[in-house]
Amino acid sequence: MPKHLVSIKDIDRSFIEEVLKLAEKMEDNPDEYSERMKKKILATIFFEPSTRTRLSFESAMLRLGGKVLGFSDPNTSSVKKGESIADTIRMAACYADVIVMRHNLEGSGRVAAEFSSVPVISGGTGVQEHPTQALLDIYTIYKEFGRLDNLTIGLLGDLRYGRTIPSLLYAFMKFNNIKVKLYSPKQLRARMTVLSDVEGKLDFEILDNLEDTISELDVLYVTRIQKERFPDEGDYERLKGAFEIDTTLMSKTKMDMILMHPLPRVGEIAYEVDDLPQARYFQQAKNGVWTRMALLEILAGEES
Incomplete structure (x- = not known):
């Protein structure tokens, strides 16, 4: 212990x-x-x-x-x-x-x-x-599916500066047959030190286009672009608004897929998505x- x-x-x-x-x-x-x-x-x-x-x-x-x-x-x-x-x-x-x-x-x-x-x-x-954000995220997934093995999970957004991302990847590698798809602008890809830690212990792939594979996901986890972490505000200005989840995109998902976000959101998920059955981010926060x-x-x- x-x-x-x-x-x-x-x-x-x-x-x-x-x-x-x-x-x-x-x-x-x-x-x-x-x-x-x-x-x-x-x-x-x-x-x-x-x-x-x-x-x-x-x-x-x-x-x-x-x-x-x-x-x-x-x-x-x-x-x-x-x-x-x-x-x-x-x-x-x-x-x-x-x-x-x-x-x-x-x-x-x-x-x-x-x-x-x-x-x-x-x-x-x-x-x-x-780490505690990752644990509540895992609890949310567990409540939904009744398991933490045999899932396909997409992580979208600021994978470089979002501190939840390393914790999630380290947690996922402790379970069986979890496949992770990493979607982000090239400048915001997960840090190599983190990917090296999970290499060979977690099945992951780095992708540029969410729409092509969103139908494969059991979970889509979205993060905001972390303005406060950018050393150059100009870089943030160029990257903000690089992605948005809206109802059109959500229409391509599995009906039992869940959409998660650690919050706060800053334009990554349209408010119209809140009413869809896949939205779980407020329940996630309560968890x-x-x-x-x-x-x-x-x-x-x-x-x-």
Whole structure:
């Protein structure tokens, strides 16, 4: 059992399945778990903006009967005075039983885990990874199909800077016969370091045209172009609007295909698509509560 969750690479299939099974139980009978963390405190330490990750972790802890403290603007903390990540985490561990941290620097999650005396969960680390987003995405897929093997999954969008993409690829390679199709502008293809990590362990192909193969997909996962990650704003301006999922394109999919997006969306999915039976992105966001409740219970509950 891991003490921290910093990377999907640190966990195995059995741990993922444990999280999914507990999340399912919590969703089916939330009252049974409403006091599991009543003596526990969660610290949310967010150095970058967040809506879904921070609020769903806070909702998860409150639903488990626990309490929450933290900050969502580092300018209101001693980081503004020059305090290091290590010291910030040491202090948070004095006041809380579990920490969720989001930071823009790659490797910051590892630093936090090294210096924390309590479990650390990554809420996203630069462009590196977003492990809990991947887990809630997998839970969404599992709920829909009842399995995580024998699926064809398309990833569309900013595969270079979207931190969920590496976590998803690392998770998919733990299951059997998952085929992944990677669609993106050439400038936004998945990083070679990530593809090297999954080479030989995951069946994937890099494609330019979604329309030609969309009918083969069980899942289409769309990501926004990450404006805040671009070193040159001019490059972003040239690439924004490079793709959009609309009802015409969706008419070419399987009827039981599901459309996912980690949100926020910025023009990648037309609003008219929201009413289609394949749209799952709002349910996907809600699933973050159950998945994160399960993680908190497993890593920081009374029996952890």
